[in-house]
Amino acid sequence: MSTEPEVDPVSKPETVTKALPSISSEMRWWVRDILFAVGTAIIIVVFLYQPVKVEGTSMLPELRDSERIFVNKFLYRIEEIGRKDIVVFWYPKDPSKSYIKRIIGMPGDTVEIIDGAVYINEQLLTEPYVDSRFIDHRSYPPVYVEPGHYYVLGDHRNQSNDSRIWGLVPIKYIYGKAVFRYWPMNKIGSLD
Numbered sequence: 503m504s505t506e507p508e509v510d511p512v513s514k515p516e517t518v519t520k521a522l523p524s525i526s527s528e529m530r531w532w533v534r535d536i537l538f539a540v541g542t543a544i545i546i547v548v549f550l551y552q553p554v555k556v557e558g559t560s561m562l563p564e565l566r567d568s569e570r571i572f573v574n575k576f577l578y579r580i581e582e583i584g585r586k587d588i589v590v591f592w593y594p595k596d597p598s599k600s601y602i603k604r605i606i607g608m609p610g611d612t613v614e615i616i617d618g619a620v621y622i623n624e625q626l627l628t629e630p631y632v633d634s635r636f637i638d639h640r641s642y643p644p645v646y647v648e649p650g651h652y653y654v655l656g657d658h659r660n661q662s663n664d665s666r667i668w669g670l671v672p673i674k675y676i677y678g679k680a681v682f683r684y685w686p687m688n689k690i691g692s693l694d
Contacts, residue, residue, distance in 0.1 A: 607653025
C-alpha cells in the first residue's frame with residue numbers, strides 16, 4: 503500500500519479571487535482621510551500655530567510688510583516669555599487689533615531710553631536687531647514694568663507705535679511668539 507495522497511490528474515489548482523472594493527467603500531476611506539486631515543489642521547491652528555500676515559514696517563529689518571509668519575500660541579503655556587522675543591498681542595487701547603513687537607522690559611524691570619539707547623535697570627541693552635538707520639534718538643523717562651506686564655518696542659524705532667507711546671502690555675493680551683517666516687519663499691526660516 504502506498505502512503506502518498508491520491509491526486510486527481512484532471513483537477514486544476516484552486517484560484518483565489520479577490521473582490522474589488524466598491525466605489526462607496528473607496529469614497530468612505532477618502533472622506534475619512536480628508537476629515538482627519540482637516541481636523542488635525544484645525545487643532546494645529548486653534549491650539550498650536552496661527553498664520554499671521556505682518557502689516558506695517560515697525561519691525562524692519564527683521565519683518566517686512568506683507569510677510570507671512572507662524573505664531574506659536576502654545577509655547578508660553580510651557581515656558582516663560584523672554585526678553586527680545588517677538589510677540590503678537592492684542593493692542594491694549596483697542597483689543598480688536600493685534601500688534602507685533604519685541605519684548606524689551608520684563609516684569610520688575612525699569613526701562614529708560616536715553617538718546618535712543620535702551621537701558622534696563624540702568625544697564626545698556628545690546629540690540630543687534632535694530633538697524634542704525636532706524637534708531638529714534640529721543641529720550642524717554644524711566645518706566646517701571648509692573649508685575650504681569652511687558653514693555654515692548656518695534657525694531658524700526660522711529661516708525662513704531664509701541665510702549666513708549668501707549669504703555670505696557672498685560673500678559674493676558676500676549677497670545678503667541680513669532681517663530682517662523684513662511685513667505686516670501688526666499689526668506690523662509692525661523693525668527694530670532
